[in-house]
Amino acid sequence: MSAPMTPDREQIRAEVDRLRARVAELEAQHAAALALHRTYDDSAHCVADDEPWPCTTRTALGQSAPALTEDPHDGPLHHSYAVGRDLPEADPARCHRDGGAS
Numbered sequence: 001m002s003a004p005m006t007p008d009r010e011q012i013r014a015e016v017d018r019l020r021a022r023v024a025e026l027e028a029q030h031a032a033a034l035a036l037h038r039t040y041d042d043s044a045h046c047v048a049d050d051e052p053w054p055c056t057t058r059t060a061l062g063q064s065a066p067a068l069t070e071d072p073h074d075g076p077l078h079h080s081y082a083v084g085r086d087l088p089e090a091d092p093a094r095c096h097r098d099g100g101a102s
């Protein structure tokens with residue numbers, strides 16, 4: 001009996017690249033469709049299909065462009081935050097020695 005076939009690292013990378021390219025392609029198509037379906041300046045109807053605003057296409061696509069995704073954790077704008085539980089435990093003796101009235 002042989003082990004089930006598992007994709008190797010190169011196959012996974014190729015698939016990730018292919019899917020990222022597909023997502024970019026679909027986001028571009030979505031943005032192009034959103035740009036076509038807009039109101040006339042002087043009427044609440046869609047320029048592309050003359051339906052009352054919001055037209056069925058615009059409703060199906062959503063009113064706005066896709067939400068921005070979170071900045072990746074290795075991105076240049078990433079900032080890690082420390083919360084209380086990440087901080088070292090307070091040392092009461094040291095607080096007494098360094099702070100307060102003496």
Ligand SMILES: [Zn+2]
Pocket residue numbers: 036037038046047048049050051055056057058
């Ligand atoms: Zn429309």
